[in-house]
Amino acid sequence: MRSFGVLICALWLWLAGGAIAQERVVNVYNWSDYIDPKVIEEFTKETGVKVVYDTYDSNEVLETRLLAGKTGYDVVVPSGPFLQRQIAAGLYQKLDKAKLKNLKNLWPEVMGRLAAYDPGNQYAINYMWFTTGLAYDVEKARERLGGETPNSWDVVFRPEILKKFVDCGVYVLDSPEDLFSVALQYLRLNPDSRNQNDLKRAADLLGVARRNVKKFHSSEYINALASGDICLAVGWSGDSFQAHNRAREAQNDVVIDYVIPKEGTLMSLDNLAIPKDAPHVEEAYAFIDFLMRPEIAARNTNATNFANGVLASKPLVNKDILDNKAIYPDPATMARLFTVRAYDPATQKFITREWTRVKTGK
The missing domain is CATH 3.40.190.10 (Periplasmic binding protein-like II)
Structure with missing residues (x-):
């Protein structure tokens, strides 16, 4: 009986050990x-x-x-x-x-x-x-830009240009940190500014663009671009090339490309x-x-x-x-990339309020 007890104990320990290993x-x-x-x-x-x-x-x-x-x-x-x-x-x-x-x-x-x-x-x-930039349907962009493709934040911040893309759809990241910093850079202000007057100017610029934006979302634009449901997005580099690959795999004649605007952009x-x-x-x-x-x-x-x-x-x-x-930007492009610090609580509150105003128009 003693040997049987030892055997049972050994078996229990073996099973317990296996259970513990499986629980990693x-x-x-x-x-x-x-x-x-x-x-x-x-x-x-x-x-x-x-x-x-x-x-x-x-x-x-x-x-x-x-x-x-x-x-x-x-x-x-x-x-x-x-x-x-x-x-x-x-x-x-x-x-x-x-x-x-x-x-x-x-x-x-x-x-x-x-x-x-x-x-x-x-x-x-x-x-x-990665960077924040412009993802676009090559054919539709060329149709709207006289044979050219986007290379500047002008396509977002100049209403007369952005309106050309309304009929085929524009998505923008739902990310105030990205959008405020690039708007500030476009305005030739410090993209890392905490000055509320600067941030208000950026919000006003974004608010004008909002009138021509179909949706603010930080992931849906990938499939929307790939399927041809939209033709322009402010998006992240890696996601934009995922959209390119998905369109290619679908063999739907949609070609997506991505560009870092010449004014520079956020490196995240x-x-x-x-x-x-x-x-x-x-x-x-x-x-x-x-x-x-x-x-x-x-x-x-x-x-x-x-x-x-x-x-x-x-x-x-x-x-x-x-x-x-x-x-993988070359050294000249890397020099145009910037980073931004975390917002202090007061600035974060201001940004959150202004971003809500941008998206709702209220």
Whole structure:
């Protein structure tokens, strides 16, 4: 009986051990359409860690969840200004860089820009970076611009030009941080201005454009462009090239292109961070480190058309993406890109109110 008891105990421990192993999980909250799905499968196959992967389409949604506490997420992907504000609010853990062996693969210039939000790169690793610009249906744009294609913010901020696109549809990002900064840049003001008079001028300019905008949304424009339902969008570079690829796959004769306007634009950085109350910290480190492998970062770029923060991945990125200056800008274009800091509470309140006025016309 004693040996039988020992056997039963050993069997129970074996089953319990297996159950514990099966319970290893990492809960990830990321932007939609922002990873190669097979990367998730390979991470689980290699590590045994199950990935529970949820998505959102605005920084505000992520921030609301974080501020509510106990999100259950282990890895989240905030953009630069939101990251800055959330670090100040104590929402993230400092990274233990000893657990990230692939840090050596990161892009120093990109991490330097990230340091504007996270001094010393203590809390976050860049995942992807991109620009805000103009995505358009090539044929319809040429029809409306006398054979030319857009290369300036004039197409949005000069009503006589934007009206030419009303009949085929215009979408604009529902992102005040993007739109206020590019409007300020267009007005030759500081795109990072906190001056309420400057911000009011930007809001007035955006309000004029709004009359010709079909919809404000930060993800629907991808399929709308690809299907030919709209012909112009203020969008993000990677999303715009996803629209290009989807139209090509559909073989619907729609050709989508994207341009960084000549006046310059916002460079945005989406970054990997571990919430303060993450329940699976070791698994979070494993997942982040996996994403920093050059071959994995390149595959995510190839799948999403967003530039990644891993310099060592560039030789593995598809040539048509790497050579595309709208995704990987040349030095002259990089010099025209700017970043903006997180808004202080008073400015954020003003921006929120003005953005509501822009979208509603009230």
